[in-house]
Amino acid sequence: MTSAVKTTARPSLAQLLLPYWVSEDRYWAWGLLATNLAINFGSVYVSLAAIRIVATTTDALVARDWPTLWGALGLGLALGMTMAFLAIINYAAQDYLRIRWRTWMTHGFIHQWTADQRFYGVERDGLLSNADQRVAEDIDVFVQRALSLSVGTITTVVNAFTFGAVLWSMSGTLEFDLAGTHYTIAGYLLYAALLYSLLGMLIAQWMGKPLIALNTRKQTVEADFRALGMNLRENAEQIAFYRGGPQEGRRMMRQFREIQLNFVALVIRTSKLLITNTTYFHIGSLVPTALSMPRYLSGAVSLGDITQITASFERVHSSLNYFITSYVDFSIWLASANRLRDFKAALDKLQFNRTGIQFKSSSEAVLTASPLALAAPTGELLSHVAAIRIEPGQRWLIRGASGSGKSTLMRALSGLWPYGNGDITLPGAQATTLFVPQKSYIPEGSLKAALCYPDVEARFTTEQCRQALLDVGLSERAESLSLCDDWQKVLSGGEQQRLAIARVLLQKPQFVFFDEATSGLDIASEHALYQVIFARLSNSAIISISHNPQLDSYYPYQLNVTCARHAVPA
Numbered sequence: 262m263t264s265a266v267k268t269t270a271r272p273s274l275a276q277l278l279l280p281y282w283v284s285e286d287r288y289w290a291w292g293l294l295a296t297n298l299a300i301n302f303g304s305v306y307v308s309l310a311a312i313r314i315v316a317t318t319t320d321a322l323v324a325r326d327w328p329t330l331w332g333a334l335g336l337g338l339a340l341g342m343t344m345a346f347l348a349i350i351n352y353a354a355q356d357y358l359r360i361r362w363r364t365w366m367t368h369g370f371i372h373q374w375t376a377d378q379r380f381y382g383v384e385r386d387g388l389l390s391n392a393d394q395r396v397a398e399d400i401d402v403f404v405q406r407a408l409s410l411s412v413g414t415i416t417t418v419v420n421a422f423t424f425g426a427v428l429w430s431m432s433g434t435l436e437f438d439l440a441g442t443h444y445t446i447a448g449y450l451l452y453a454a455l456l457y458s459l460l461g462m463l464i465a466q467w468m469g470k471p472l473i474a475l476n477t478r479k480q481t482v483e484a485d486f487r488a489l490g491m492n493l494r495e496n497a498e499q500i501a502f503y504r505g506g507p508q509e510g511r512r513m514m515r516q517f518r519e520i521q522l523n524f525v526a527l528v529i530r531t532s533k534l535l536i537t538n539t540t541y542f543h544i545g546s547l548v549p550t551a552l553s554m555p556r557y558l559s560g561a562v563s564l565g566d567i568t569q570i571t572a573s574f575e576r577v578h579s580s581l582n583y584f585i586t587s588y589v590d591f592s593i594w595l596a597s598a599n600r601l602r603d604f605k606a607a608l609d610k611l612q613f614n615r616t617g618i619q620f621k622s623s624s625e626a627v628l629t630a631s632p633l634a635l636a637a638p639t640g641e642l643l644s645h646v647a648a649i650r651i652e653p654g655q656r657w658l659i660r661g662a663s664g665s666g667k668s669t670l671m672r673a674l675s676g677l678w679p680y681g682n683g684d685i686t687l688p689g690a691q692a693t694t695l696f697v698p699q700k701s702y703i704p705e706g707s708l709k710a711a712l713c714y715p716d717v718e719a720r721f722t723t724e725q726c727r728q729a730l731l732d733v734g735l736s737e738r739a740e741s742l743s744l745c746d747d748w749q750k751v752l753s754g755g756e757q758q759r760l761a762i763a764r765v766l767l768q769k770p771q772f773v774f775f776d777e778a779t780s781g782l783d784i785a786s787e788h789a790l791y792q793v794i795f796a797r798l799s800n801s802a803i804i805s806i807s808h809n810p811q812l813d814s815y816y817p818y819q820l821n822v823t824c825a826r827h828a829v830p831a
């Protein structure tokens with residue numbers, strides 16, 4: 262027995278981050294990023310000029326030099342307006358890049374998720390929860406935070422270097438004696454800012470690390486809670502019949518409790534980080550004044566110089582402080598990135614894991630299978646099936662005890678179940694196939710669209726559709742083809758089964774698989790429907806699973822599914 266599931270490695274962060282930047286959209290991507298960075302760098306230099314203007318204004322005030330004062334104020338106003346204009350362009354460029362990147366990633370994930378029915382594989386194998394949320398929300402969080410954090414980091418470094426240089430040039434030299442040795446430190450205020458920021462980063466790392474796990478958990482518990490609500494909505498009737506409301510309510514409240522507990526843990530941890538950050542930041546604003554006071558009192562620097570030193574120190578310090586304040590954002594980004602990496606790993610596993618049953622495509626309209634061993638996704642052997650060759654025009658009945666693996670065989674014959682051993686050759690692309698389970702999918706919209714699904718409405722005339730409905734006994738709906746509704750709710754179980762059979766009559770596939778597709782009908786209707794099917798689809802292969810022995814005589818060919826788990830030794 263082949264082990265069905267083979268682990269595919271989780272892609273690295275780089276494998277998630279980089280592909281967009283070398284994709285067909287790369288010119289837009291780099292162009293917008295360059296605009297964004299250029300404006301940010303421009304803003305750094307505008308801020309530098311603004312600090313110089315404040316220093317000039319202060320010295321002009323002390324000297325009562327009115328012409329210099331008015332000139333500096335005018336320049337300050339012009340710079341302020343320039344900064345406001347740049348901020349708007351910056352915002353637009355970053356958001357436009359965000360939606361382009363998100364669109365590109367969303368297309369990629371949707372394509373990989375929906376190709377080869379992989380969305381089904383994800384659920385069938387229980388590979389991960391809330392795949393929909395990963396597409397709808399995680400991609401956006403990932404892209405938005407990746408942009409703001411990376412642009413923020415680059416700008417911060419430029420900021421720190423620019424104002425660091427100012428600080429260095431204005432610091433002067435610190436001289437002192439210690440244990441009989443004379444020390445001279447040039448640019449000591451810059452070292453002080455760097456040391457102080459390093460201390461802050463170490464504290465933030467120590468205090469903030471648990472936030473990553475808490476934010477990952479936040480997204481998971483919120484998604485699980487939403488899933489319970491969706492489950493209640495989708496199974497409203499069944500749950501109401503069981504009077505299951507209170508039970509569902511308790512389940513939802515239990516799940517909500519997880520959200521609450523995680524929220525409290527997040528608030529406590531964030532508050533601790535915030536207290537540390539705020540204390541650290543406020544002390545930081547006193548450090549440059551205290552350190553440059555001796556030089557001011559000795560007359561080495563003017564009051565304007567002091568404002569420039571203090572502002573530069575604060576810019577260096579607050580730039581490096583960015584790494585501390587961004588810790589929460591970073592933890593949210595990493596949580597989303599990890600959820601997307603798991604999603605990608607699951608999709609890759611479904612795409613590239615080719616062990617188990619081997620599928621081929623035939624050049625003719627024929628379905629063949631070697632003797633098959635069917636297994637569960639865990640590798641556990643479920644059932645054995647003899648070799649088959651099904652040709653158009655033949656009628657096959659699949660038999661076996663309940664739970665023996667009949668539906669699993671149907672899934673394998675449709676290419677949806679790879680677990681087990683053996684070879685299946687599916688009819689070539691030119692042969693049409695339709696699977697009709699006990700409960701068929703009926704999309705919302707017009708009755709005609711529901712009837713023609715998965716084909717397009719335009720392929721069939723209204724008259725053909727009307728006739729198909731009349732043939733399956735849905736005459737009262739025959740005039741409502743253009744009516745839009747949620748037909749899955751409006752039609753009874755038996756009516757939905759009739760509609761699914763009307764699809765078969767309309768689309769006339771060469772291979773039709775019925776998996777207890779008429780279980781909701783009375784015996785007379787069931788017989789009548791099969792008569793119509795056999796008459797209209799005499800050239801199609803019809804393969805059925807049915808627990809009704811009265812239908813056995815319709816099927817010249819029969820195939821037994823033998824349960825491997827319940828087998829009793831001879």
Ligand SMILES: Nc1ncnc2c1ncn2[C@@H]1O[C@H](COP(=O)(O)OP(=O)(O)OP(=O)(O)O)[C@@H](O)[C@H]1O
Pocket residue numbers: 385386637638643661662663664665666667668669670
């Ligand atoms: N996704 C799955 N993961 C694990 N086991 C599964 C999965 N789907 C089906 N099985 C197991 O495979 C076995 C066969 O199920 P299957 O639905 O094929 O039986 P069946 O013969 O069609 O049953 P019935 O006649 O009652 O409808 C069952 O024991 C079921 O638990």
